[in-house]
Amino acid sequence: MKSDTKPDVCVVGLGYIGLPTAAVIARAGCKVLGLDVSQRVVDTINRGEIHIEEVDLDGLVHGVVSRGLLSASITVAPADVFVIAVPTPFDKDHAPDISYVLAAGKTIAPVLKVGDVVILESTSPVGTTEQLRDMIAQMRPDLKVPGCTRETPDIAIAYCPERVLPGRILEELTNNDRSIGGITPRCARKALAFYKRFVRGECVTTDARSAEMTKLVENAYRDVNIAFANELSMVADRMGLDVWEVIRLANRHPRVNILSPGPGVGGHCIAVDPWFIVHGAPEETPLIRTARGVNDGKMHHVIRKADALVAAHPGAKIACLGLAFKANIDDFRESPARFVAARLARKYGERVHIVEPYASELPIEFTDTGAVQIDVDEALETCDILIVLVDHDVFRVVPLAERADKLVYDTRGIWPDQPKLVREEPDLVRLAS
Numbered sequence: 001m002k003s004d005t006k007p008d009v010c011v012v013g014l015g016y017i018g019l020p021t022a023a024v025i026a027r028a029g030c031k032v033l034g035l036d037v038s039q040r041v042v043d044t045i046n047r048g049e050i051h052i053e054e055v056d057l058d059g060l061v062h063g064v065v066s067r068g069l070l071s072a073s074i075t076v077a078p079a080d081v082f083v084i085a086v087p088t089p090f091d092k093d094h095a096p097d098i099s100y101v102l103a104a105g106k107t108i109a110p111v112l113k114v115g116d117v118v119i120l121e122s123t124s125p126v127g128t129t130e131q132l133r134d135m136i137a138q139m140r141p142d143l144k145v146p147g148c149t150r151e152t153p154d155i156a157i158a159y160c161p162e163r164v165l166p167g168r169i170l171e172e173l174t175n176n177d178r179s180i181g182g183i184t185p186r187c188a189r190k191a192l193a194f195y196k197r198f199v200r201g202e203c204v205t206t207d208a209r210s211a212e213m214t215k216l217v218e219n220a221y222r223d224v225n226i227a228f229a230n231e232l233s234m235v236a237d238r239m240g241l242d243v244w245e246v247i248r249l250a251n252r253h254p255r256v257n258i259l260s261p262g263p264g265v266g267g268h269c270i271a272v273d274p275w276f277i278v279h280g281a282p283e284e285t286p287l288i289r290t291a292r293g294v295n296d297g298k299m300h301h302v303i304r305k306a307d308a309l310v311a312a313h314p315g316a317k318i319a320c321l322g323l324a325f326k327a328n329i330d331d332f333r334e335s336p337a338r339f340v341a342a343r344l345a346r347k348y349g350e351r352v353h354i355v356e357p358y359a360s361e362l363p364i365e366f367t368d369t370g371a372v373q374i375d376v377d378e379a380l381e382t383c384d385i386l387i388v389l390v391d392h393d394v395f396r397v398v399p400l401a402e403r404a405d406k407l408v409y410d411t412r413g414i415w416p417d418q419p420k421l422v423r424e425e426p427d428l429v430r431l432a433s
């Protein structure tokens with residue numbers, strides 16, 4: 001890749017990370033081919049449309065597609081830089097599954113040429129970039145691969161994780177600092193030169209394994225701190241205290257900053273990535289493992305508490321507010337809110353109403369439960385019990401006058417002025433268990 005000309009880029013995996021990344025790189029003037037295994041995704045993008053919800057992404061994708069800078073395909077083509085952003089889930093035993101990464105590597109290996117840069121962005125267990133490198137070396141014995149040759153390698157391979165916040169992805173893609181870990185320092189420098197084309201944040205180079213671990217550590221840090229808040233909320237329930245009041249007061253300490261409790265932890269990152277560390281060092285990670293347990297346990301606590309509230313008011317109509325794993329997004333993966341609402345729907349059927357402004361229809365597990373989707377206005381008009389599961393802005397702005405007469409279980413603390421009906425019935429949790 002010549003430094004004076006704009007590289008052709010291939011982004012592998014066009015999901016929540018890959019598509020915005022492809023669009024931002026295209027906006028910087030590079031010709032981008034987006035590669036995905038889903039024909040539906042490819043067709044949608046080639047029409048200049050998007051298949052995910054993200055602020056301002058539709059206009060950007062439409063713009064770069066119509067200017068001929070971004071196109072999508074299910075077939076790989078040669079490029080100068082390859083960016084891999086495919087899923088990295090875990091299996092039923094919480095062991096990381098890097099098969100998508102290796103499949104992506106297998107796809108691009110045949111078209112690699114001297115001078116190319118391969119960058120893995122998927123959140124990955126430590127050592128994955130080296131495994132990707134080994135696979136490429138095996139498939140392309142004609143190429144000198146970094147770490148496997150004493151001569152100057154033909155290609156560069158690096159790891160650069162994503163730390164964007166859904167809802168702010170386009171802004172954070174360009175403004176966040178990046179850790180860029182090369183298989184060798186030369187690889188890191190090659191990747192750095194690429195990111196400098198569209199990242200305004202500071203780009204810090206390191207080795208691939210450290211960069212992989214950095215991403216996992218960031219999410220484990222969040223998980224552990226959220227677990228502390230969630231544990232406090234369960235303690236407060238047991239003691240009949242208002243956890244929000246306690247946290248508000250404790251955070252007045254200049255060196256204390258307790259996070260907000262919620263119905264658990266969801267999404268594709270924080271609920272998943274800590275397991276990659278636990279799996280890599282099982283004996284050294286009691287805290288990280290326990291935090292996972294606390295956050296999953298909080299979801300079951302919320303189910304018991306919501307169940308007790310509903311059971312104590314036979315015939316009352318219930319509205320579950322939110323299914324997404326966090327506020328103001330349409331991402332329902334690993335969402336505790338979705339899990340809680342589905343459990344209530346299965347038990348209480350048509351009494352349950354789901355309010356989720358970011359879903360055009362209810363997820364599959366609600367089929368045949370009798371639960372229906374309504375909007376927030378209808379919920380406020382017709383439902384007696386409001387169970388707040390997600391702090392979407394559209395819920396947060398509901399004034400007290402419209403909910404003062406409701407029975408409210410607010411797992412996100414969005415309505416501090418709500419009369420504390422649940423708190424006045426502290427034995428509800430015990431009733432249900």
Ligand SMILES: NC(=O)c1ccc[n+]([C@@H]2O[C@H](COP(=O)([O-])OP(=O)(O)OC[C@H]3O[C@@H](n4cnc5c(N)ncnc54)[C@H](O)[C@@H]3O)[C@@H](O)[C@H]2O)c1
Binds near residue numbers: 107122162164166268
């Ligand atoms: N979503 C986030 O907020 C976020 C944040 C930071 C990091 N990450 C990480 O980024 C990676 C991607 O996550 P995502 O949320 O974009 O996933 P996603 O499921 O939204 O998208 C992944 C895309 O990859 C495609 N794909 C799967 N295998 C493929 C293959 N072999 N070749 C081509 N395409 C393939 C899928 O069809 C899908 O469109 C994961 O490792 C995730 O942990 C995600």
